[in-house]
Structure formats: C-alpha cells, structure tokens
Amino acid sequence: MAGIYFHYPFCSQACNYCNFHFSTQTKYRQQMQQAMKSELYLRKSELKTPIESIYFGGGSPSLLPASFFHKVIKSVNDCFKLGNDIEITLEANPNDLTLQNLKDLKKSGVNRISIGVQSFHDYELKMMNRIHNSNQGLKAIEWTSKVFDNFSVDLIYGLPKSNISTWAHNLDILTSFNPPHISSYALTVEPKTVLFRQVDKGDIKLLDEEAVQLQYDLLTSRLEKEAYINYEFSNFGKIGFHSVNNSNYWNGKPYLGIGPSAHSYDGHRVRSWNISNNLKYLKSIENGCLSQRKEVLKDHEVFNEYVMIGLRTDGVKIKRINESFGSNYGLYLEKQAKNHLLDRRLFWDGDVLKVSRQARFLSDGIASDLFMLKS
Numbered sequence: 001m002a003g004i005y006f007h008y009p010f011c012s013q014a015c016n017y018c019n020f021h022f023s024t025q026t027k028y029r030q031q032m033q034q035a036m037k038s039e040l041y042l043r044k045s046e047l048k049t050p051i052e053s054i055y056f057g058g059g060s061p062s063l064l065p066a067s068f069f070h071k072v073i074k075s076v077n078d079c080f081k082l083g084n085d086i087e088i089t090l091e092a093n094p095n096d097l098t099l100q101n102l103k104d105l106k107k108s109g110v111n112r113i114s115i116g117v118q119s120f121h122d123y124e125l126k127m128m129n130r131i132h133n134s135n136q137g138l139k140a141i142e143w144t145s146k147v148f149d150n151f152s153v154d155l156i157y158g159l160p161k162s163n164i165s166t167w168a169h170n171l172d173i174l175t176s177f178n179p180p181h182i183s184s185y186a187l188t189v190e191p192k193t194v195l196f197r198q199v200d201k202g203d204i205k206l207l208d209e210e211a212v213q214l215q216y217d218l219l220t221s222r223l224e225k226e227a228y229i230n231y232e233f234s235n236f237g238k239i240g241f242h243s244v245n246n247s248n249y250w251n252g253k254p255y256l257g258i259g260p261s262a263h264s265y266d267g268h269r270v271r272s273w274n275i276s277n278n279l280k281y282l283k284s285i286e287n288g289c290l291s292q293r294k295e296v297l298k299d300h301e302v303f304n305e306y307v308m309i310g311l312r313t314d315g316v317k318i319k320r321i322n323e324s325f326g327s328n329y330g331l332y333l334e335k336q337a338k339n340h341l342l343d344r345r346l347f348w349d350g351d352v353l354k355v356s357r358q359a360r361f362l363s364d365g366i367a368s369d370l371f372m373l374k375s
C-alpha cells in the first residue's frame with residue numbers, strides 16, 4: 001500500500017514559527033493547481049501498489065475550492081489503483097471552513113479533515129500570527145464534527161507565556177468536542193523564521209524545557225483518561241481513527257510527494273524532493289519534466305531513522321534490526337541502550353525496546369544516543 005501527498009504552497013498570512021515552503025503571493029495560484037495535476041500524470045509509473053492515503057497539505061490547501069479536490073481525486077484514480085477504505089485528508093485553517101464548504105468537501109471525496117486550531121487563546125494565536133481567532137477555531141470544530149466522522153485537531157504546547165493552567169484550559173476545550181484524533185506538537189524555533197528573530201532579539205522569551213515537559217505530560221495523561229491511544233509521540237487517536245497517512249510514513253511505506261518542496265520515498269532506500277521554488281517548479285512541469293533531487297540512504301541512515309521512529313511509536317524490534325541490518329547492529333543497539341536501561345528510561349518488552357512512560361518526552365534525545373554515526 002502507498003500514499004500520495006500534495007503540497008499546495010500558498011497561505012493567506014505567514015505564521016511566525018513556520019519554516020514550510022509557502023508563499024503569501026496570489027501570483028501562480030491558478031497555474032499551481034494545473035501543474036500539480038500534470039505532475040501526477042508525469043509520475044504515474046512510480047507507485048505500483050494500491051493507494052490507501054491521499055493527503056492535501058501545505059501551505060494552506062483549504063484555500064482551494066472543493067471542486068479542485070474532486071478533480072484531483074479523479075486524476076489519482078485515473079493514474080493509480082485505489083485501495084478500499086482510502087483515507088483522504090485535507091489540512092484546513094479554521095477560518096477557511098464553513099458548514100457549506102465542509103459539505104462540498106465531503107461530496108468531493110475528502111473524508112478526513114485536519115484542523116489547524118493550535119490554541120483557543122486569542123493572545124497565543126496573535127503571538128503566532130495565525131490568521132484565525134479562537135472563535136473561528138471553535139466554530140470550525142463544531143461544523144466539522146457535524147459533517148465528518150473522521151477529523152483531527154492540532155494544538156501547539158510550550159508556547160511563550162503559557163503555563164500549566166492556560167494549557168489545561170486548551171485541553172479542556174479540545175476534549176469537550178471529543179475529536180476522534182488529536183495531533184499536538186511543541187513550539188519549535190526554526191532558523192530563518194520570524195520567531196527565530198523575535199527570540200534572538202529578546203522580544204519573545206521561550207519556556208524552559210521543564211515547563212514544556214510538564215505540558216507534554218499533562219497532554220498524555222489527560223488524553224489517556226479520555227481513551228485516546230498515544231500511538232506516536234505527538235499523535236493521539238481513538239480506536240479506529242489512527243491516521244493512515246501518518247502510520248504509513250512511520251511504517252516505511254512508499255509515498256509520492258506532488259508539488260514544490262514535496263518529498264517522496266520509494267519504500268526502500270531512495271528519497272527525493274521537488275524544488276522549493278514555485279516559479280521553477282511550474283516551469284519544469286510546463287516542460288514536461290521534474291526538478292528534483294534524490295538521495296540513496298545508507299544502512300546506518302535507515303537504521304537511525306528506524307530507531308527514531310520506533311522509540312516514538314511502538315518500540316524498536318531487535319529481530320527486525322538483525323534481519324535488516326545484521327547482528328552487529330543489534331549488538332550495537334544493546335550496548336548503546338545500556339545506560340538508559342539502567343536508568344529505566346528504556347525497557348525491554350519481550351524483544352522490543354521501548355521508552356518508559358516517564359521518559360517519553362525525552363524520546364528523540366534517547367534515540368540520538370542509539371544512533372550509528374556511519375556504517
């Protein structure tokens with residue numbers, strides 16, 4: 001099974017923390033829709049297995065009309081074999097959603113909405129320069145839950161000036177809607193963003209790591225009480241609502257990334273990514289070719305990626321390490337894990353290496369201690 005990701009690289013307003021590829025210009029928006037469809041036909045021989053997930057991300061694909069998704073889903077159907085029960089997700093900004101628009105989206109074939117609410121506090125939304133306000137966030141969830149059974153809400157924790165009670169308030173509101181899926185990420189400061197400059201100049205003060213961890217711990221304990229399964233570090237789903245798109249990515253399934261900056265993976269060793277420049281992308285597609293770079297992953301890179309994802313999801317399977325990379329990798333992993341096992345940050349569940357509940361927040365740091373630097 002495989003997936004297709006569409007990257008629509010336009011937004012109405014730039015969030016101050018965002019380092020994705022996007023433009024706020026209105027130029028090229030029409031051409032981009034056509035070019036993304038053309039890229040699909042150009043690459044129709046690249047995926048051999050049925051498609052079980054289509055994901056419209058960006059940028060802000062919710063700026064596009066429902067008719068666009070209808071046409072693209074039809075094109076995917078022309079080019080590839082679709083699996084049964086395909087998941088078709090649209091990432092949406094709350095201010096782009098109306099009850100009528102949601103009904104049109106459902107008719108177009110989209111069957112899952114991922115709403116970028118981020119916070120229910122207006123001062124936090126302003127600080128992030130989000131385009132929507134908290135009332136629009138509330139309305140978006142209410143309307144989406146009327147039209148779609150399957151939807152997800154994104155919230156950001158660890159925001160400047162937040163504390164455990166402001167975060168608890170966000171979680172109270174979110175859980176009162178009982179969404180089937182929640183994704184929650186810590187605010188990160190990426191280079192070349194407005195936030196980076198604000199922090200650098202001292203205009204914004206970040207929380208210390210301990211305060212961020214407290215918010216993560218509240219997130220996991222609170223959602224566990226509400227019957228969510230924390231199936232990946234930042235992702236929580238009710239039974240039957242774990243994201244197919246995300247799970248495929250973590251399980252190393254192949255996917256095709258369409259649109260400027262979109263990444264693709266062949267399911268084995270080859271990763272590729274489209275050029276992150278809208279005009280150059282449009283020109284190359286117009287000329288019937290792709291402006292793309294490729295890398296072939298080495299053994300130790302695939303191993304490191306598996307360790308990182310394993311610790312964030314259902315554990316690192318030693319049998320799989322030995323079979324895929326050889327027993328020297330298995331022995332290396334056991335040696336590197338020793339101190340973390342002694343400190344009970346890691347534990348063996350049969351032959352699967354897992355992160356203990358209290359060390360979950362530290363998963364990525366622990367994973368980097370287990371990395372192999374080269375094959």
Ligand code: SF4
Nearest residue numbers: 011014015018058059
């Ligand atoms: S809407 Fe999304 S993609 Fe656009 S600037 Fe904000 S975070 Fe980035």
